[in-house]
Amino acid sequence: MPLKYPLYRALAGSETLYRVDGLRHLMEWQPLGIGRWLVHEHYADLYPSQVLIQAVIQAQEGYVALTEEEWDVRLEQRTASTQRPSIGLLAEDEIAQGFQECVDLADWTTFGLSAHASHWITARNDDEVRSALAWSNERDAALLVMGGGSNMLLHSDWNGLALHVGIRGFRVLKEEENRVDVVVGAGENWHHWVMVALENGWHGLENLALIPGQVGASPMQNIGAYGVELKDRFLWLEAIEVQSGALKRFDGAACAFGYRESVFKSSEKGEWVIVRVAFALDREAPLQTSYGAIQQELKDLPESSWTHLDVAKAIMRIRSTKLPDPKELGNAGSFFKNPVLPAADFERLQNAHPQVAHYPQSDGGIKVAAGWLIEQAGWKGLHRGTHGVHENQALVLVHYGGATGAEIWQLAQDIMNDVHAKYGIHLEPEVNQIGRN
Ligand SMILES: Cc1cc2nc3c(=O)[nH]c(=O)nc-3n(C[C@H](O)[C@H](O)[C@H](O)COP(=O)(O)OP(=O)(O)OC[C@H]3O[C@@H](n4cnc5c(N)ncnc54)[C@H](O)[C@@H]3O)c2cc1C
The missing domain is CATH 3.30.43.10 (Uridine Diphospho-n-acetylenolpyruvylglucosamine Reductase, domain 2)
Known part of the structure; x- marks a missing residue:
């Protein structure tokens, strides 16, 4: 007799419950603490998950078949006993x-x-x-x-x-000819990972060298630098849902990457903890040297000898001279995004300010250098005692010591208002604002 889905199962001698939605998909409710469930989602794309789903479907030894009514009763019994301890001193x-x-x-x-x-x-x-x-x-x-x-x-x-x-580790998923797929723990340091990739001859991330932070945050804003974005080498990520504990895999389309954007900064904000990210790298990836001053930095080497490591090193030298090192001067990199204007708006801006620094985009929009706007508006190098605008890089707000977040935010707002008054352009912060009332 053909099986009729969903099927309901329990783990013998425990409160763990299963719902099988088909041959390829299983939900698991595992009890945790008081009135709480960890919910795992299993797809039959990996061998251990296939074995588990088959064992649960067939109610093999260790699994008990339940009717839907029995299953509902068990779920309700546990959930009904919920008590919420309050946050306070730790036990x-x-x-x-x-x-x-x-x-x-x-x-x-x-x-x-x-x-x-x-x-x-x-x-x-x-x-x-x-x-x-x-x-x-x-x-x-x-x-x-x-x-x-x-x-x-x-x-x-x-x-x-x-x-x-703090989830660490690297694992090669697949190597085929020049292509290498690697999954990396969210807690790995981003720059360290870029260097590990280079040492192994896995190419494509070298232009993103020296970006601070961890691998798990890299998809949050689709990090980018020197003509490359994370999305160019992204394969998938796995994240745990905050409310249910379920693990889910997101491919590039599901992440909805944009310029310093992803679904994790918009519709899914605060809903997921990213636990690992997989990358599609290429031993023969073309060198990306057209952006910024990379070629100038490499000019002492014959072009035919340039390697991916040379490009990474050139970018590291450029970044070290342009950007303040957070170990010496507090900052969070570019505080604002570069605004992208429709062509007609940009034309008006350019007519009034012919020198405006800008970069045409493939979709017809024009990206305007926010740093140029802020500098022209007279903010570069401004000091407000404990904090200010970096002397060489108008896009970077800096903390000299003793400032509060509210003070830095006030400076950011003053800049945004002034740029709007002078150029009619709304700047948006790139940096995540945490705990703002
Ligand atoms: C000097 C300097 C230069 C920089 N240059 C660049 C650059 O060239 N290009 C660029 O794109 N960025 C740049 N940045 C910004 C920053 O380095 C990146 O955005 C980086 O990816 C942030 O990583 P993080 O681990 O520090 O994230 P955090 O600051 O810890 O977190 C950022 C956001 O992501 C969330 N988050 C963090 N980890 C996870 C996770 N595992 N799961 C779910 N949510 C999570 C946090 O809640 C927060 O909302 C620069 C910053 C500095 C200080």
């Missing part, structure tokens, strides 16, 4: 699990502004991410997912859980 077992209280995020962010997270944990694998999510969900604690803290401005203390993603 001994929580400390043993790695939770900490009152952590100064100045040490974890490149702006270096003092702001305390009431609670903190580093998660080193998927299960630790799920446990941390369950902990914050049970307490209704606000969740702040942290990578390297190089793209955030903290406006105030964080009364909630700062979840630092």
